Structure formats: C-alpha cells, structure tokens
Amino acid sequence: MDVRDDELLTIGAFAARARLSAKALRLYDRLGLLAPAHVDEASGYRYYRAGQVERARLVAMLRQLDMPLARVAEVVGAADPAQAAERLAAYWADVEARLAAQRTLAEYLRGRLSGRSSEMHGTFEVETVEVPAQVVIAEKRHTLADELPAWIGASLGRLEEGAAACGGITGAPFVVYHSEVSMESDGPAESCVPVADEAAARAWAAGPGRGRGVSVRVEPARRLARTRITKAQVAHPQILAAFEAVEAWMKREGLEYDGPCREVYFADWDAAGPQDPVCDVAFPVR
Secondary structure, eight states: OOOOTTOEEEHHHHHHHHTOOHHHHHHHHHTTSSOOSEEOTTTOOEEEEGGGHHHHHHHHHHHHTTOOHHHHHHHHTOSSHHHHHHHHHHHHHHHHHHHHHHHHHHHHHHHHHTTOHHHHHTTSOEEEEEEOOEEEEEEEEOOOTTTHHHHHHHHHHHHHHHGGGGTOBOSOOEEEESSOBSSSOBOOEEEEEEESOHHHHHHHHTSTTOOTTEEEEEEOOEEEEEEEEETGGGSTTHHHHHHHHHHHHHHHHTOOBOSOOEEEEOSOTTTOOTTSEEEEEEEEBO
C-alpha cells in the first residue's frame, strides 16, 4: 500500500524506507540535518513524514562521499537545487585537489622507499653563496601546511607594501622555517623582506595596526647552501626533494647547520611559468 508523503512513520519504519539506521537518524537530528516531523511529548518517540525519505537518502549519499557533516548541512540547506549542486561541485573539487596532492606525495614516497632518493637528489644542483647582513621586516605565524601557500603570499604582500616606508626593498624576500610545517606541525614560519632603513623600519613596525607577529631585526651575514627550483617544483611534495638534496649535499661536504632552513623568492611569481626558476631552497651552513 502506498504511503502518503504527509503520513507519519515511526523511526523504525522510516529508517527501513530510507535504508538508514535509527542511530544515524538520531545523529542527523542532533546535528540539524534531518529533524523528526513530530516528537511525542509523553513517550519521546520520534515520527517522520514519508516525504522526508528523499532528504534522508540524500544525506546518506553525501556521507558516502566522506563529506563532513558541516558541508552536508550546507548542501541540504541550500536555497534551491542549483545552489545545492554548486556546493556539491565545490566540495568535490576540493576532494580531487587533495587526492591529486596525495597521489603526488605517494609517488614521491614510493621513490624514497624503493631507494631512488639519490637519483632524485641528483637532479638538483647545489652550491654555496655568501649573503651579507641585512635589515629585515618580518611577520611570523604558526601555520599548518594547507594554510601555508596562501599565508606566504599574503604576508609577503603586506611586508612589501610596508617596505616603502622603510627605505625600500634591498633584497629578495624569503621565508624562514623555525620548525617543521606539515599537517601535524604548525611551525612557526616567518616571512621576511630586506629593507634599507633600520630606524624607519622600527618606526613602521611600532605603528598602529601592526600585528603581534610583526618585527624588525638585523639578519646576520650568512653562508647558504642552496639549490634553485622552478615554480612547478615549489609545490608539495616536490619541494621536499629539494630540501633533502641540499641536506644530502651538506653531509657529503662536511657542512653543519647554522640556522633554520628557508625559501628565497627572487622572481615575479605571477609572471613566472611552471618551468621558470623562482625560488632558492637554502640552509645556513658553517
């Protein structure tokens, strides 16, 4: 016998029609994804309308995509079907981007585990360079790996804009990693821009609107072991191979670490193509 859309069903009957468990339905209710049509005040029994089956099945299918419950709520709460479809498409684009990055990382790790590290390291040319002492304005932040690219671009942009009040930029901007940045470790990382006038820089850093992470310091003269990489190689995990190649070269040359590693950005990032050199991966050495 057909059931009308407005007919009330017990949670057990509704769960059977929606092909969900009663436990899942209670969770969806608690999270605001699918509320019962009626709850008996005396018994606490939950009742659903037959017309809610489609929404229940939609929630279940979205969860099969490993969609977080907050994103599920955005999709089922959309104003219209077109908006719901757009939100699903945006989520899936994020999934595919993550899978692509994980696929690249898995290939990189397979190379390491199969003993091809020396082969990968051999593609990088490493040298040492002397860098004079320089005044830098800096912005430091604890950040995880997925937030890092956006933060680097934004922080360097803020510092380069501020450099105009500090006598101008005198060298390539760079990012220092004071500790590991990954999905489990949040650094901190520090964006730095060399400037000409230390006194003006300190006045700028003390000005209104500067965050706690903004500072000025004199970066001492350093000897760097570095390798130059392309824009495509800056992506994770390709850049890991560059850092490891420099470290392997340092070990062969008998050089010791003399400070935290860094990335030095010497080219116009937006104008550069994938194969254009844009960055030096470097370690201070002694």
